[in-house]
Amino acid sequence: MKINLITLITLLVTFLTAGAQNNDRVITINNDTIPCKIIGRTTFSTYKYTTSENGKAEKITKDKFREFYTGDKSIWYRKIFLGDDEVVFMKVLERGKISLYETFVAINNMTTHISTTNLKWYATKNSDTAVFIQTDASAIFTGNKKGRKAFAGYIADKKDVYDQYIAIKDPSIEDMVLLALVYNTGERLKQPAPEPPVKKADDSADFNPSQN
Template sequence: MNKNLYPIFLIIFTAIFTVPAKAQQHDFVITNNGDTVQCKLKFAFFGGAPSYQTDTLGEFIKIKSDKIRYFRSFKDGKTRRAAKAVYINGSKKRRFIDIVQEGEIMMYKMVQTGYNYVQTTTWYAAKGTDTLTELKTSAILATTSRKSRKEFLKDILKDKPEIYDKYVADDSFSFAAIGDLIYLYNTTPPIKRSAWKLEY
């Protein structure tokens, strides 16, 4: 090797092999006892709760809400899917609902396919409880009135006046506006509009 090129080669070699490796994210579940367990998650083709496998389990076991309360999977270092077992639509049994945003205000979504394969998306929110309240839906009919859902959003935002005032001033109840408000509530401003969508 040309002696004049050796220092340059050494610098490049050092730079390549001394860059800190990005920490690998592992799928995990949280049990109803509060234990966090690293695992491998496998999802069914038609959706629903996945199955999980640990180093000590020889087979995949279906995730059920009587034993597991939360799961999160990763792909390429980013969250692929996260869900929590919650109460919804007056049910006395918990079911897994996908999480849109996590924080003091939790936001969830349910996507359903109806007649002629038309999909509807419904967002739910909860603050300090595992019982969800419908917040926004693309369906023609909602389970509660628009007025009551707007009042619910006011109620969960009101302890942060700057966010509450923005909601009142903007007077928008779109999916994007709701997502921005809850992101602002759960994080420290300022942010770019709809920046929360990059989280998942």
């Protein structure tokens, strides 16, 4: 009986471990979904996946796959088209009728030999062909104005979302992600609760030495 119990526990742990390891997914260009374990990468290497604990890890390549993600979506990439001849995997920030994506560009300074990366963000609407909307290199890059105008065009058919967007003086990518979510789901942005009125304190009560 003791042996059977140990065997049962071993089988149960193996089953649960295998299930946890296969919570990730890769989706082929033919829309076949494969349960797997996605293996992380260093900054410039390629993601890989395996379908068994001791199986060989295969590269996730653009010619075979269109999307991949971990079970908790902490890693989530889709194949996106930039024009007619450039195809890249981009990190998914928001997915819906309007989708937002993130990628980066590595820049190597030939004088200092120091490499830096600039983030770039793109949007799609009902397609997998993306338009540029913003970069974090805004101090030296003037294309953000054109990109923000393109995003405004995507959300223009929902006036409440559009009005909120154009009311923002300098919209960040976080603003765009939030408004794309509102556009996709129909949820309204929560307005912050009004601050309670400040009660004027006298000189003798509730003295706060940190006040100026």
